[in-house]
Amino acid sequence: DIAKNETILPKDDPFVEHYQTPPILEILYELDPKFRESVEKFVESFDKPEIRALIGREALRKYTGYYGPVCIVDFAVSAGSMPGLFAMILDKIEIEKKYRETILAAKSWGMNTSYGFGTKFIEAVEAGKTVKEAVDAEIERLKEMWLSPVETQVKVMEEVKHESFDPAEYMKRYRARIEPYVKAAFEGGVHPGNITVVPAYCVGDVGHHIAQSMYNMAKDDVTFAILESVTGVLEKNIKKLLEAGKLTDSFRVLRAATGITAAATAYILALDGFTVPMVIDLLVKRFYNYVLKYPTRGAAAELHNCDFMDVLLRGERIIAPPPIGKGGKIMGVELDFTPITENYVLMHPEEYTYPGCAITVRFSSLMRLADFPCLLTSEPVTATVNTYIVAQYPDRVISPPMICKDCAVSRLLSGRRTHCYYRLGVTKETIIY
Structure with a gap:
């Protein structure tokens, strides 16, 4: 049995949403080798001086609170968010539009691992490492989460001392059960970005919102x-x-x-x-x-x-x-x-x-x-309605929505609007709303 406790402990319940996208990404890598090649090209770019400098700058800004409070794993491309960072990187390299959209979808409403940008950088700096060493550690983790998402999710759970159940066994069983549906959706013309989104968001209720x-x-x-x-x-x-x-x-x-x-x-x-x-x-x-x-x-x-x-x-x-x-x-x-x-x-x-x-x-x-405003936003409602939208428009990627959120923090810290990724290149190519 994969369970290690009678129930999911509160400290472990935030991660329940994050176990679905990693196996789905690895299925998509196998179904579409060109997608895997695009992800590899995306990850290889992290070592380019310009992009390495970008990652280092954004990690430092996260560490110091430069942007003020941020949604690091936002569902949109807001300032200080991971979708925003990845959008900036994608804007600097040549990757097919469909695959760029899928990468952004997989770490916005899709949840490719529980890793939050800046964690490795902050840990390294606070442990006495140099800034260069901290950037190295951050880039290594970012590469891992895209190249080996399941393995990385297990590693992240070990680091946070997850103990309610066996993450590796969960994702193994989940993959076996979901794979036929992923394959059917892929062959049926559903945008791969949507395939990464729908299962992640809908699973999260049990053990997380209902927790x-x-x-x-x-x-x-x-x-x-x-x-x-x-x-x-x-x-x-x-x-x-x-x-x-x-x-x-x-x-x-x-x-x-x-x-x-x-x-x-x-x-x-x-x-x-x-x-x-x-x-x-x-x-x-x-x-x-x-x-x-x-x-x-x-x-x-x-x-x-x-x-x-x-x-x-x-x-x-x-x-x-x-x-x-x-x-x-x-x-x-x-x-x-x-x-x-x-x-x-x-x-x-x-x-x-x-x-x-x-x-x-x-x-x-x-x-x-x-x-914990998840039932005020309300996430179960948005998850359900977005699933219907995907069913109606399967070939139009649902996430991240290319809208200005008019972030509340920017009402007080208006200067951060100049850093909003919504206004930059790659994000302007995908307009849903």
Whole structure:
């Protein structure tokens, strides 16, 4: 049996999403030798002086917090993200468009290993190595994750002392079961980038979103009430938009769903008198002190804070009155927030603190979700809708979406917009939305 414990330990559950893409990549390498050759060419470029310098610069910027809080494994090509870094590299070498798209897809919504860029560099510098040695270590790991993704995932899990189950055996069994479907999709004309994305994102719910860590967090009545009410707002308003004839294609469903949950989250924030700029200011300032206090922090430490801020910023734009915002409307339809206003727990914060001073209860529970906003974004919803989009448009790569995220952090640190990879070469060739 592959299990080593009765359940997946909380410390191991973040990695559940990352075991699918490595075996799928290795299957694709065998199905399409030209793809493997393109990946090898991509990896060989890491040793070119220009690209080596680029990797070193970006690793140093990650180490020092140059860009502020970043989503290192973002689903878009934002500043400081791995898709952004790989997009910059791909822009400097000649690789067939389909394979460039697949590489970007495999480390955005596809999750090629759990490795976060900069980890090896930071470890080496903090261990007393020279910067050159640190760059060498970083490049070695980046090469490994593309040339031997399954082996690299096992290695990364050993480094983080994963113990819930045997990663190698899991991926071996997963490959055996998924291979016929990968082959059928490949032969059926599904873009290989989409083949790396769909299984990764859909598997992550069990053992990750539905996990002991989520359960522990939701033991708090107010935190659970937030999750419950935001989901209620989503259900009520998706039906409302459907009845109004606004959901005319899958892309509109995706935009509506994510907009609704964002608006609901921002609505709850506003109940306690907090504004989105206050939260951005707080978390960005905390980030810089966190870098000083914990120089060996995990590469992904602040990524969910970024997601949380982005959700709030988008939600604020929806609920703010015109001309600043949309006046609480999506696609011209007024949102119904009654699942929040009729939620007993959220409407009675005085039952969860000193009753006469219950002005921070909902905010404090929202901040619990700042580290784990996956059911506010909502990842299960986006995973499902994106799968339908791939089914409808199999030959159009779904990831990374070539859009400007209007990152919340950039509202405070506007200078980082000049470093946003969205505005650079290779990313402009693939427009989905």
